[in-house]
Amino acid sequence: MSTNKIVAIIMAVVVLVAFLSILPTILSSTTTAAAAAETDYPDVEAIIKLLPLVSVIGGVGIAGLIAFVAAKK
Numbered sequence: 001m002s003t004n005k006i007v008a009i010i011m012a013v014v015v016l017v018a019f020l021s022i023l024p025t026i027l028s029s030t031t032t033a034a035a036a037a038e039t040d041y042p043d044v045e046a047i048i049k050l051l052p053l054v055s056v057i058g059g060v061g062i063a064g065l066i067a068f069v070a071a072k073k
Contacts (some may be wrong), residue, residue, distance in 0.1 A: 008070030012063045019059030027052050 034048040 010065040016063035
């Protein structure tokens with residue numbers, strides 16, 4: 001295994017840990033935003049509460065992509 005692959009896999013882990021460290025902030029912000037929405041439409045609150053799921057998919061996807069590209073080369 002070359003040094004570039006090892007560095008890329010370490011970077012993927014760093015990206016994943018960095019993303020997971022800001023996840024509590026994302027969760028609390030979306031909870032606050034959903035409570036502050038105060039609209040007559042419950043769908044707005046539901047969409048706001050889906051944002052952490054989208055961000056998790058993005059963060060894990062980026063870390064996975066970095067690791068996949070490193071393993072492929």
